[in-house]
Amino acid sequence: MFAGLTNRGERVRVLGVDPGLTRCGVGVVDGAPGAPLSLVAVGVIRTPAAAELPERLLGIAEGIEGWLAEHRPDAVAVERVFAQANLRTVMGTAQASGIAITAAARLRLPVALHTPSEVKAAITGSGRADKAQVTAMVTRILRLSAAPKPADAADALALAICHVWRGGAMARIARAAAAQTAARTPARRPE
Amino acid sequence: MFAGLTNRGERVRVLGVDPGLTRCGVGVVDGAPGAPLSLVAVGVIRTPAAAELPERLLGIAEGIEGWLAEHRPDAVAVERVFAQANLRTVMGTAQASGIAITAAARLRLPVALHTPSEVKAAITGSGRADKAQVTAMVTRILRLSAAPKPADAADALALAICHVWRGGAMARIARAAAAQTAARTPARRPE
Numbered sequence: 001m002f003a004g005l006t007n008r009g010e011r012v013r014v015l016g017v018d019p020g021l022t023r024c025g026v027g028v029v030d031g032a033p034g035a036p037l038s039l040v041a042v043g044v045i046r047t048p049a050a051a052e053l054p055e056r057l058l059g060i061a062e063g064i065e066g067w068l069a070e071h072r073p074d075a076v077a078v079e080r081v082f083a084q085a086n087l088r089t090v091m092g093t094a095q096a097s098g099i100a101i102t103a104a105a106r107l108r109l110p111v112a113l114h115t116p117s118e119v120k121a122a123i124t125g126s127g128r129a130d131k132a133q134v135t136a137m138v139t140r141i142l143r144l145s146a147a148p149k150p151a152d153a154a155d156a157l158a159l160a161i162c163h164v165w166r167g168g169a170m171a172r173i174a175r176a177a178a179a180q181t182a183a184r185t186p187a188r189r190p191e
Numbered sequence: 192m193f194a195g196l197t198n199r200g201e202r203v204r205v206l207g208v209d210p211g212l213t214r215c216g217v218g219v220v221d222g223a224p225g226a227p228l229s230l231v232a233v234g235v236i237r238t239p240a241a242a243e244l245p246e247r248l249l250g251i252a253e254g255i256e257g258w259l260a261e262h263r264p265d266a267v268a269v270e271r272v273f274a275q276a277n278l279r280t281v282m283g284t285a286q287a288s289g290i291a292i293t294a295a296a297r298l299r300l301p302v303a304l305h306t307p308s309e310v311k312a313a314i315t316g317s318g319r320a321d322k323a324q325v326t327a328m329v330t331r332i333l334r335l336s337a338a339p340k341p342a343d344a345a346d347a348l349a350l351a352i353c354h355v356w357r358g359g360a361m362a363r364i365a366r367a368a369a370a371q372t373a374a375r376t377p378a379r380r381p382e
Contacts, residue, residue: 053304054296061293083278090274094282095289102252102290105245113244 012167013040015073016160017064017100018152019081021092022049024060024100025152028071029142029160037161039142040071042153053092060096064103076104077163079155080113114162119155122162134158203358204231206264207351208255208291209343210272212283213240215251215291216343219262220333220351228352230333231262233344244283251287255294267295268354270346271304305353310346313353325349 011032018025024045031037045063047056068076078101081094104111117127123137135154139147141161148154202223209216215236222228236254238247259267269292272285295302308318314328326345330338332352339345 054292054302057289057293058296061297081282083274083281087274091272091285094285095292098248098286098289099293101245101286102248105249106252111245 010167011035012074012164013071014160014163014167015067015071015076015104016156016158016163017076017078017097018155018159019060019079019093019097019100020152021047021056021060021089021096023150023152024063024096025150025154025156026064026067027148027153027157027160028067028073029157029164031161031164037142037164039144039157041067042148042157043067044150044153056092057095057099061099061103064100068103068107068109073109075110075112075163075167076100077112077114077159078104079119079159080115082115112163112167114159114166118166119158119162122165123158131155201358202226203265203355204262205351205354205358206258206262206267206295207347207349207354208267208269208288209346209350210251210270210284210288210291211343212238212247212251212280212287214341214343215254215287216341216345216347217255217258218339218344218348218351219258219264220348220355222352222355228333228355230335230348232258233339233348234258235341235344247283248286248290252290252294255291259294259298259300264300266301266303266354266358267291268303268305268350269295270310270350271306273306303354303358305350305357309357310349310353313356314349322346 011030013028013030016025016027016029026045027042028040029037030040045060047059078097081090081097083090101111120129120134121127123129123141124133131151131154135147135151138154138157138161142157148157202221204219204221207216207218207220217236218233219231220228221231236251238250242250269288272281272288274281292302311320311325312318314320314332315324322342322345326338326342329345329348329352333348339348
């Protein structure tokens with residue numbers, strides 16, 4: 001069912017995760033740099049604010065594991081959390097991000113962390129774009145008939161899109177560097 | 192092999208976790224409030240600072256899961272992490288704590304979070320005790336011939352000891368409250 005997605009050129013399926021304890025945004029995108037991207041699935045893993053922390057963290061873990069099992073992404077992109085962020089929620093956000101990263105690592109999937117400004121810059125051209133602008137661009141890039149809601153869901157898709165595009169750019173740079181090195185390296189002596 | 196520990200009165204086995212990314216302290220204690228405690232095992236889960244974050248978090252997860260499987264505690268006590276702590280390491284510490292809490296929750300074990308000052312107060316009588324004082328008291332309480340090293344290992348044992356003692360105190364308060372309520376409640380009418 002997923003055949004051809006991972007091995008046809010650079011086409012990849014990416015799960016983006018916008019970590020959070022109350023709402024953890026998740027979005028899956030299929031795509032390749034320079035080709036139209038497509039939405040696979042988008043949603044939010046919610047845990048009740050009234051529940052105890054262990055139950056909430058387990059809910060996030062099982063939710064992420066469910067998305068990984070159902071959509072089998074080739075890579076996972078998680079928003080990088082900073083200690084300077086909202087003090088009231090930063091610990092839960094950090095814990096949720098650690099759980100998402102661990103779930104991906106358990107499946108030996110590559111995990112990338114992108115900062116909010118890297119994502120905004122990739123999607124809108126400005127690292128200071130507001131949420132409405134990011135959502136508008138996600139809607140346009142994925143050719144959706146309506147904006148994904150809530151904002152956490154749109155942010156998860158933005159992360160996935162950013163990852164496809166940055167991954168492509170990084171792969172091109174790596175190839176160019178490898179080609180230059182090859183050109184500079186003298187041919188191997190015949191033995 | 193562990194029979195009798197969980198069901199004989201209030202005797203419990205507690206795994207204490209001092210979360211950290213470079214060194215995650217783990218210590219297992221058997222005990223009951225008011226009775227001598229005993230050391231079951233103590234150690235440190237280490238991950239290489241040079242490794243990528245996903246690999247490090249997975250190392251913490253697998254390490255904690257290994258300790259849970261080997262020692263089968265009745266409860267897990269994890270140090271509560273605050274956002275105000277050391278900015279350089281707080282995100283890794285928060286992520287490691289989330290992973291430890293989730294590993295315990297997956298096994299449906301009760302998880303308690305204790306603050307560093309709660310632990311220090313329980314062990315030394317002062318919430319402002321220094322590390323040397325905590326280590327000295329842990330060594331004395333568990334009747335060890337040498338101080339557990341490194342400090343993270345001693346802190347994990349302090350957490351486990353604190354949990355046994357606080358758990359006992361909380362259980363006594365709950366029983367006293369229940370007894371009072373029962374005394375106030377009129378006897379059930381015969382039917």
